[in-house]
Amino acid sequence: MAPVIQCLTPQAVMPSFQCQSPMASLPSPADPPAKIEVPPEPEPNFLESVDLYFDAAAAISHVSPDILAQIKACNSIIRVQFPLKLPDGRVELVEGYRAQHSHHRLPVKGGIRMSLTVDAEETMALAALMTFKCALLDVPFGGAKGGIKIDPRKISPEAKEAVIRRYTSELVKKNFIGPSIDVPAPDYGTGPQEMAWIKDTYQMLRPNDLNSFACVTGKPLEEGGIRGRTQATGQGVFVVLREFFKSEKWMERLGMSVGIKSKAFIVQGYGNVGRHTIEAIVGAGGRIVALAEWNGGLVDDTGAGLDMAAVAAHHARTGSILHCVGATTLLDSAAILERECDVLIPAALEGQITASNAGRIRAKVVAEAANGPVTAAAEKRLAARGVVVLPDLLVNAGGVTVSYFEWLKNLNHIHFGRMSRRMEERGKQQLVDALEQEMAGGMRFSHTTRQSIVRGNTEEDFVWSGLEEHMIEGWENVDRVAEERNCSFRTAAYLISIERIARSYNVSGIFP
Numbered sequence: 171m172a173p174v175i176q177c178l179t180p181q182a183v184m185p186s187f188q189c190q191s192p193m194a195s196l197p198s199p200a201d202p203p204a205k206i207e208v209p210p211e212p213e214p215n216f217l218e219s220v221d222l223y224f225d226a227a228a229a230i231s232h233v234s235p236d237i238l239a240q241i242k243a244c245n246s247i248i249r250v251q252f253p254l255k256l257p258d259g260r261v262e263l264v265e266g267y268r269a270q271h272s273h274h275r276l277p278v279k280g281g282i283r284m285s286l287t288v289d290a291e292e293t294m295a296l297a298a299l300m301t302f303k304c305a306l307l308d309v310p311f312g313g314a315k316g317g318i319k320i321d322p323r324k325i326s327p328e329a330k331e332a333v334i335r336r337y338t339s340e341l342v343k344k345n346f347i348g349p350s351i352d353v354p355a356p357d358y359g360t361g362p363q364e365m366a367w368i369k370d371t372y373q374m375l376r377p378n379d380l381n382s383f384a385c386v387t388g389k390p391l392e393e394g395g396i397r398g399r400t401q402a403t404g405q406g407v408f409v410v411l412r413e414f415f416k417s418e419k420w421m422e423r424l425g426m427s428v429g430i431k432s433k434a435f436i437v438q439g440y441g442n443v444g445r446h447t448i449e450a451i452v453g454a455g456g457r458i459v460a461l462a463e464w465n466g467g468l469v470d471d472t473g474a475g476l477d478m479a480a481v482a483a484h485h486a487r488t489g490s491i492l493h494c495v496g497a498t499t500l501l502d503s504a505a506i507l508e509r510e511c512d513v514l515i516p517a518a519l520e521g522q523i524t525a526s527n528a529g530r531i532r533a534k535v536v537a538e539a540a541n542g543p544v545t546a547a548a549e550k551r552l553a554a555r556g557v558v559v560l561p562d563l564l565v566n567a568g569g570v571t572v573s574y575f576e577w578l579k580n581l582n583h584i585h586f587g588r589m590s591r592r593m594e595e596r597g598k599q600q601l602v603d604a605l606e607q608e609m610a611g612g613m614r615f616s617h618t619t620r621q622s623i624v625r626g627n628t629e630e631d632f633v634w635s636g637l638e639e640h641m642i643e644g645w646e647n648v649d650r651v652a653e654e655r656n657c658s659f660r661t662a663a664y665l666i667s668i669e670r671i672a673r674s675y676n677v678s679g680i681f682p
């Protein structure tokens with residue numbers, strides 16, 4: 171069946187709710203939920219939540235309504251359907267989408283997920299988030315997203331490969347993939363192996379593209395990937411949390427001590443993002459007091475935090491976190507989110523904190539490691555109780571940032587540091603030699619100290635340095651704009667993105 175192209179009309183930009191300053195006078199998050207009276211209201215879906223967030227920022231921007239309409243609209247989306255032959259001979263029709271939200275920068279960039287929840291609205295919402303996320307961190311991509319409506323856990327590896335390759339071929343036919351057009355990446359239900367299949371399929375269909383390795387990111391190292399990409403999103407989450415907890419004004423506001431050490435964290439999701447976020451938090455002295463997965467989770471009753479090394483070993487051995495020795499297992503995953511903690515980190519899917527459970531959240535801070543885990547209605551309730559929300563646009567932007575580095579690496583056809591590392595080491599060696607000659611008494615650096623000083627930067631060093639720079643600059647901009655414009659962190663993040671995209675349109679003009 172041929173793919174069907176759907177066109178979207180730019181929607182009118184109608185401010186829908188007032189933003190609230192993160193520095194406003196806020197009650198304590200620990201106040202009993204029963205005392206909070208919030209009138210019931212309809213729960214927006216994912217795309218509606220994104221639009222509401224956009225409208226709140228648009229209302230206080232200096233951008234004209236016509237440009238706002240262009241920024242808000244999804245530029246294009248395709249829907250494809252193709253057959254999958256099952257082992258028993260039956261043929262199943264598979265549905266897929268790819269949305270390109272904004273072409274103000276090319277290529278567009280965004281992951282491909284495999285899930286039964288995939289539909290056009292979810293895909294457009296996620297593509298919009300990618301546009302604003304890239305603009306916020308000044309990563310030169312437009313936003314895109316893709317999805318395949320299938321449960322990857324219920325098909326064989328061979329069938330999964332067939333689905334990915336056929337989906338990729340549909341993107342190639344419609345010119346919806348390419349190093350300078352649209353560059354996918356992993357998302358829920360996909361990973362490095364799927365990206366390798368995408369790269370290989372693209373190369374088979376576009377054999378003369380010199381930059382074919384750059385058609386997709388998140389690949390294995392053997393297929394042109396970059397060191398650090400797997401940990402990138404989780405590491406980015408940690409950097410934002412670290413910078414937030416350095417802020418004396420915020421810690422005073424929340425009645426907390428400066429720093430991550432000894433803070434209590436609850437994490438939802440033990441996939442790639444959740445796992446690496448946890449590793450960084452534990453390394454900084456934070457305590458993981460509960461961990462939730464789709465089928466239940468673990469809670470710590472000792473006060474010391476979960477033994478995450480034991481949890482990791484148990485998960486590697488059994489494929490599940492449940493029933494890990496030394497922790498209490500709960501089968502109600504939703505209830506775990508409502509336990510008391512300093513920071514709640516939803517690192518799974520969208521729509522996890524809604525109007526129905528927001529009043530029972532007992533965290534002081536919610537850090538959105540997933541895309542859209544807090545709905546617009548839920549955020550109002552959290553704000554009313556003094557809960558600070560660190561928005562997804564900033565918090566989980568580490569993945570696309572390092573994907574950008576991988577894309578650059580593939581276009582340059584060389585590893586970062588390959589041309590400079592030994593030159594750096596020679597220069598540092600000469601400096602150490604000169605220092606030793608100048609030191610009185612024949613003092614010498616130890617071999618270990620000398621090696622640590624003269625060591626040149628590797629590809630991974632460049633990645634971590636670039637990631638940290640992007641995330642810190644992003645946090646500082648959001649914190650500054652939120653204070654200057656008297657709005658929430660989320661509204662500040664959207665506002666920065668909207669005004670950057672508007673400046674791009676104003677400078678480049680509108681074709682024709």
